[in-house]
Amino acid sequence: MTIAPPPSGPVPWEREIALAMLRDMLRIRRLEERAAELYGEQKIRGFLHLYIGEEAVAVGALHALAPEDNIVATYREHGHALVRGMPMRTIMAEMYGKREGCSRGRGGSMHLFDAKLRLYGGNAIVGGGLPLAVGLALADKMQGARRVTACFFGEGAMAEGAFHESMNLAALWQVPVLFCCENNLYAMGTALARSESQTDLCVKAASYGVPTLKVDGQDIVAVHEGAKRAQQHVREGKGPFFVEFQTYRYRAHSMFDPDLYRDKQEIEQWKTRGPLHTFSARLKAEGKLTEAQFLALDAEVAKEVEDAVAFAEAGSWEPVEDLARDLYSS
């Protein structure tokens, strides 16, 4: 496979906006690097799916959305929760399984929910969030709300029936869903070409009469500008839109994955397209960022991470007597 050259070119944003994007990408990166360490220390258990390498997608896309929009995400959703506004402390506490976590420690890494942020999970069945997103958008359409439901899923979900049924329903009913496919080329260990007869994912989506856009997911500028266009279409009531963000995860699928199905050289090549260093290099080239400023930003983020860890460490365990709590609402 040919891998495109690293993202380059001018950054068409005010410095503040550009730095906010960089900062959010860095926050995801440092949070997850620390989470991986904590996993090694057995502070975090269960499944832990890292987003490292894909940060530009969540950051660029979520910055294009409005606070009243709905977000449906997958089990690789730390970044989405963080950018959406969930405090790092709350995410870390949830990963620890502590009561101070967003889901009281009931969900863990894969099930980050926040009703106030309209973050509908944290859905850990591949493709499971897609019908949900169609329903949320249907409710908005029936109630006359001009809201976008952004649904994130991996390319692996496109082999599920849920994808096809949901695309069809969304297009048939013209409901306001922004389908955000995070194509990181591997469904766990299965490469795209080993799972899809049609590897051009936009072609598949377009067969439902849904407009599509293919975006370099390692380029935050392309992601954000593409997402702005796509959400505009959806918000104007023109029906669903499908965006394929072409990206790559630098870490293994989960902490249990020995990563034997990928060529090491391929990983290294994709790392030359890293969303963080290519973007900071562009900002530096334009004089919008100095190395000292980057280091200061990084130090500030590191403090936020350590504060989150301290918060999670100091958190409390839900009493076992509460086991049956929150099974039913009434």
Added chain:
Amino acid sequence: MKTTYREAMREALREALKADPRVFLMGEDVGLYGGSYAVSKGLLEEFGPERIRDTPLSELAFVGAGIGAALGGMRPIVEVMTVNFSLLALDQIVNTAALYHHMSGGQFSVPLVIRMATGAGRQIAAQHSHSLENWYAHVPGLKVLAPATVEDARGMLSAALADPDPVVIFEHAQLYNMEGELPQPWSTDITSACVRRKGSAVSLITYGGSLPKTLKAAELLAGEGIDAEVIDLRVLRPLDDATIIASVRKCRRAVLVDEGWRSGSLAAEVMARIVEQAFYDLDAPLARVCSEEVPMPYARHMEEAALPQPEKIVAAAKGLFA
């Protein structure tokens, strides 16, 4: 007032749609076609295609969309044509609807009602005759109802819609034409089991489409001098242990009647609870009449042989007095 089970269900839908603009019905052929069992016939003309919403044959997606719409502030009623097809939506029902409240730490509720026809008895063979109520009743987070009378067909829906959590309603296809008296006012209870016939010698415990057969068996037993009590479970999750145990303590003998396959059946669960809670009150081993453990055959005599029948229930009950 006399009415049919189908008409009672339709009136319940009509009332719900009139009472709350958030309520809408969606499913395969619920609108233009009039509903595969004609339950929703006429509702499209009255409420329009937005609220009587025909769906493609995409059980997984439209049940999931029901969950999403419920989260988004609506009160959807999703009709899955039959329990057989609900297996295509099992992922959304079990992995999403049932778990959402718990795994979000209580942040989200899913006020969704899923209706589906269930059961055998019309010679529609192996793929259209399942009784899988026990699959759903197995899952914490769901509530499962089995209206078996005209009154429950009329009354349970409004209570299910008022419930903040996902409720699955099983309508036995053999009951739709059943005529009965609708009391005024009708019950809207969705928490308890019900004594359908008072008796003192043996408890016959059943639900759904097996209720008429069990009542018939009780009449036959009365002719032989055995005074049977008939318990209609009505609510399959959570089970109303108190009503079951009170009846068993009184009668000291019990037969479970369940159209599901025997192994892992709801009958098995109820028997286990009786053993746990009333073992020393029993004068005889428990008995059960379930469907034979074969796929449902097409030929009438074979289908009849596979299903619980009044004669089988009578034989099982009499066996407890041997």
